[in-house]
Amino acid sequence: MRLGIILLSCLVLAGCQAPELPNASAPAATASPDGRIAITVSTQGALQYSVAVAGVPILKTSALGLKFSDGVQLGQDAELLHVTHRSVATHWENSLGKHRDILDQFNETRYELRDHARRFNLIVRAYNDGVAFRYELPRQSSWHDFLLEEEQTRFAFVDNDVCFAGANKGGGYGGPQEWNFKRQTLADLGTNTVTGLPLLVQTPAAWVAVTESDLRDWSGMWLKRVGASTLQASLAPRRGAPGLVESTTPHASPWRVLLIGATPGQLVESDLVLNLAAPSQRGDFSWVKPGMMAWDHWWAGDTKMTTATLKDYIQLAADMGWPYQMIDWHWYGPPDTNTADITRPDPAVDMPEVLRFARERGVREWVWLNWHDVDRHDAYKTAFPIYEKWGVAGVKIDFMDRDDQDMVNWYEKIARAGAAHHLMVDFHGAYKPTGLSRTYPNQITREGVLGNEYNKWSNLATPEHKLTLPFTRFLAGPGDFTPGGFRNRQPTNFSVISTNTEVQGTRAAELALFVTLDSPIGCACDSPEHYRGQPGVDFLKIVPTVWDETRVLDGVVGEHLAIVRRHGKDWFLGAMTDATGRALPVSLNFLGNGAWKMRLWKDGPRAATDAEDLDTEERTVTAADTVTLSLAPNGGAAAVFRAAP
Numbered sequence: 001m002r003l004g005i006i007l008l009s010c011l012v013l014a015g016c017q018a019p020e021l022p023n024a025s026a027p028a029a030t031a032s033p034d035g036r037i038a039i040t041v042s043t044q045g046a047l048q049y050s051v052a053v054a055g056v057p058i059l060k061t062s063a064l065g066l067k068f069s070d071g072v073q074l075g076q077d078a079e080l081l082h083v084t085h086r087s088v089a090t091h092w093e094n095s096l097g098k099h100r101d102i103l104d105q106f107n108e109t110r111y112e113l114r115d116h117a118r119r120f121n122l123i124v125r126a127y128n129d130g131v132a133f134r135y136e137l138p139r140q141s142s143w144h145d146f147l148l149e150e151e152q153t154r155f156a157f158v159d160n161d162v163c164f165a166g167a168n169k170g171g172g173y174g175g176p177q178e179w180n181f182k183r184q185t186l187a188d189l190g191t192n193t194v195t196g197l198p199l200l201v202q203t204p205a206a207w208v209a210v211t212e213s214d215l216r217d218w219s220g221m222w223l224k225r226v227g228a229s230t231l232q233a234s235l236a237p238r239r240g241a242p243g244l245v246e247s248t249t250p251h252a253s254p255w256r257v258l259l260i261g262a263t264p265g266q267l268v269e270s271d272l273v274l275n276l277a278a279p280s281q282r283g284d285f286s287w288v289k290p291g292m293m294a295w296d297h298w299w300a301g302d303t304k305m306t307t308a309t310l311k312d313y314i315q316l317a318a319d320m321g322w323p324y325q326m327i328d329w330h331w332y333g334p335p336d337t338n339t340a341d342i343t344r345p346d347p348a349v350d351m352p353e354v355l356r357f358a359r360e361r362g363v364r365e366w367v368w369l370n371w372h373d374v375d376r377h378d379a380y381k382t383a384f385p386i387y388e389k390w391g392v393a394g395v396k397i398d399f400m401d402r403d404d405q406d407m408v409n410w411y412e413k414i415a416r417a418g419a420a421h422h423l424m425v426d427f428h429g430a431y432k433p434t435g436l437s438r439t440y441p442n443q444i445t446r447e448g449v450l451g452n453e454y455n456k457w458s459n460l461a462t463p464e465h466k467l468t469l470p471f472t473r474f475l476a477g478p479g480d481f482t483p484g485g486f487r488n489r490q491p492t493n494f495s496v497i498s499t500n501t502e503v504q505g506t507r508a509a510e511l512a513l514f515v516t517l518d519s520p521i522g523c524a525c526d527s528p529e530h531y532r533g534q535p536g537v538d539f540l541k542i543v544p545t546v547w548d549e550t551r552v553l554d555g556v557v558g559e560h561l562a563i564v565r566r567h568g569k570d571w572f573l574g575a576m577t578d579a580t581g582r583a584l585p586v587s588l589n590f591l592g593n594g595a596w597k598m599r600l601w602k603d604g605p606r607a608a609t610d611a612e613d614l615d616t617e618e619r620t621v622t623a624a625d626t627v628t629l630s631l632a633p634n635g636g637a638a639a640v641f642r643a644a645p
Contacts, residue, residue: 028083030109032126037260039124039131043111047075047122051131053260056205057158062230064122065152066135066253069243072116074135075152081119082112096290096441096520097274097478098550098565104275118143129270130260132213135253148245151221153233153256155210157201160187160229164200164472164557167193173222173236176401176429178450180465181472183558186229194222194234197432198475200264200557209259209267209475213276215434216412218254219244220403236404245405254434264471265552268563273476277435285441287422289393290520290546293317293324293366295482299453299501300527305330307350311357316528318361320541324393325358326523328368335370336399342373342383355390364393366426371400371410380414384421394424394444394521403431415440426480426521433477445519449473451481452525456501459494463505463634464578468558470516483513484524486534488611490634491579500530505576506607507536507614509636514543515574516563521545535614539601539638543572553586562586562629569643575629576636581608584629588641591623595644598627600637607632620644 027042042048042061051059065075089105111122121136137146163186168175171193179196189195198211210231212221219235226232233256235244255276261267294317296309303309310327317325329335333346345351358365367387374380374397387395395418400407411427418425419442427446436443449469454461473479485503489495494504503510514522522545524531531537549566562575562584571591575584588596598621604613611634621627621641629637 028109030085030107030124030126032128032131033087033089033105033107034128036128037126037131039126039133041109041111041122041124043078043080043113045077047078047113049124049133051258053205058203058205058208058260059258060156060158062156063152063154066120066148067150067152069147069149072118073152074115074118074120076115078113078115080111081114084110092279094271094274094438096288096437096444096546097271098269098518098547099271100548102271102275127272127275129266130258130272132255132257132272132276134214134255137249137251139250143249145248146246146251147243148235149243151233151235151244151253154226154230155223156227156230157186157203158229159203160185162202163189164468165189166196166472168196173404174402177431177448178454180450180460181468186225186231189223189225189231191225194224195231196222198472199223199231200472200475206260206262207264207267209472211257211259211273211432211476213255213257213273213435214278215254215408215436216278216439217247217251217405217409219405220408220431221254221256236402238404238406239402259475263552263555264557265555267475268470268552268555269550270475273433273435274438277438280439280441282416282419282440285419288424288441288444289323290444291324292320292322292522292524292540292545293326294320294322295326295328295523295525297326297328297525299456299482299525300530303527304348305346306348307353310349310354312528314354314358314361314363316531317363320531320537322524323362323364324366324521325363326366326368326396327354329370329398331367336372338376340370340373342369342379343386351390359391364391366394366396367392368396368398371397371429374414375410380417384417384423387423388421392423394426396426396428399429400427401429411436411443412440415443418442424521428480432473435477437477445478445480445521447480449479449481451479452483452485452503455485455496455503456498457496459491459496459504461504462491463509463576464558466505466513467561467576467578470561470563471555471557474517478519479517480519480521480523481513481517482523482525483510483517484526484540485510486526486530486536486612490609490611493611504634506603506611506632506635508601508603508607508638509576509634511536511539511601511638512574512576512636514540515565515572515638516561516576518547519545535616536601542640551590554584560584560631564590571641573637573639573641575631575638577631577634579633581633581635582631584631586627586629588621588625588627589623591621591641592643593623595620595622596641597644598639598641600639602629602637603632603635607635
């Protein structure tokens with residue numbers, strides 16, 4: 001059997017077409033291009049798979065299958081009809097992510113199967129940074145409509161490994177997917193509740209993150225523990241209707257994804273979720289522009305929605321050189337009411353004057369919308385052309401709080417409608433990203449993260465939480481965390497107050513968030529009076545929001561992180577630590593030849609008690625140097641490196 005696996009792997013690596021295998025008796029392995037990762041599928045009777053890294057299992061034999069409302073269970077007694085292999089190595093450009101040039105390289109095996117007289121396919125891919133698989137339901141005369149009742153995919157980890165997992169309050173499917181990713185073991189996960197994605201697992205052989213990609217016309221995947229270390233896919237149920245997914249053939253499930261790396265930092269560098277997502281087929285998206293945004297939000301204080309307030313924030317954006325300003329809730333009066341009209345500004349907002357004021361200063365507006373108001377009577381069909389005429393750059397749509405099939409389809413409908421009217425889209429109250437920003441680049445970012453707004457009413461946005469997010473939630477895609485709070489406090493001095501909201505961690509750590517957390521639209525959360533004249537505001541004037549290259553230099557989940565990202569010829573560094581202050585050495589070998597000017601924003605000498613204490617430093621460095629960052633407890637550092645003239 002081992003010889004058969006090796007031969008099949010060689011066929012994959014050579015990119016050869018394998019012969020038909022109508023009666024294959026041995027499990028088939030698909031190896032990653034570098035040969036390190038292998039996913040093995042058994043088609044004898046029950047359909048199963050396993051995954052190994054360098055020959056060490058990380059997933060033991062795990063079930064595959066789909067159960068439908070008519071009682072048919074595909075994968076229970078599967079008959080293998082054909083097997084084909086292919087190898088792909090292509091590049092594509094992403095101007096809105098963490099790498100501009102993305103290598104899409106994988107080996108793929110396609111299993112054509114039959115069960116209960118129904119044909120279906122299992123597509124398996126192995127990359128150097130993970131594996132993925134999906135189900136395909138081809139068109140067939142005897143099977144057109146279907147109602148999925150259960151996805152029987154399992155992830156059977158070998159041991160009771162440490163994991164970092166999040167769940168909605170109450171353990172159900174509904175909610176905005178804003179949670180702390182708690183360190184626990186797989187056996188700690190609930191059997192009567194569901195765990196959200198991504199799920200990060202530390203196995204003896206590798207770090208593994210479970211998530212999904214290309215979620216379209218399907219229901220969002222969650223996980224439910226069904227054994228000591230075995231998890232099963234659990235899809236969000238339809239609302240007011242039976243089953244999980246109702247559709248027609250041909251159809252494909254989302255990709256079930258395992259990101260795999262020797263270190264958690266390698267997962268941060270991965271673009272696997274985007275590689276698996278469908279490329280855009282809708283023409284020119286060159287009008288989609290990333291950048292920083294000012295935010296007239298209640299978070300910063302008792303902000304009133306008036307023309308004067310909006311002008312103050314527009315002026316902040318202009319002074320900072322930011323291209324955008326967000327007009328937040330209540331601009332069209334009380335939201336989520338039967339009379340709410342997303343085309344009629346509240347009398348307190350003189351929209352023509354606001355738009356004129358912004359246009360004169362080179363700032364474009366975004367507008368906040370409650371999703372019920374967008375959806376009611378298809379109001380977006382009237383509103384989006386009006387926003388385009390106004391010159392609005394994008395819409396921030398809030399409070400969906402679910403990922404059942406109907407809502408998943410609604411996201412795509414809104415992204416498509418936004419694209420038709422040159423509107424970028426930022427979903428708040430959202431589910432995790434699944435690569436839709438590749439399919440519709442105007443869906444440029446989304447929330448689905450416990451972000452800085454939580455400081456308004458809780459102490460959940462801790463430094464440890466912010467040091468866990470890059471290795472968990474942000475593995476799925478960009479997140480609108482809204483960094484940039486300048487009322488910085490050590491956690492022991494932090495207070496939950498209704499105005500002038502505070503944030504936990506030092507000023508330098510808050511600056512670092514603009515590098516450690518990626519979002520093509522960088523929404524700075526604080527108010528003009530808290531920014532103007534403050535130390536560190538100069539960094540917010542220059543930090544980009546998209547990157548040509550990303551490298552994690554050092555990192556331990558929830559403890560510390562040092563990451564560098566390149567934008568054009570310049571490199572930006574972000575570093576953070578938990579409650580343990582530390583001297584963190586950073587090799588500068590990522591720099592090119594010659595001398596470089598480094599400007600460093602770092603914790604000041606009093607930062608351990610006065611979290612707003614910030615120092616700056618400038619010096620000339622080379623790639624041969626190592627810079628030791630002195631990080632205060634809950635502190636950080638940010639830097640820019642530019643080639644010396």
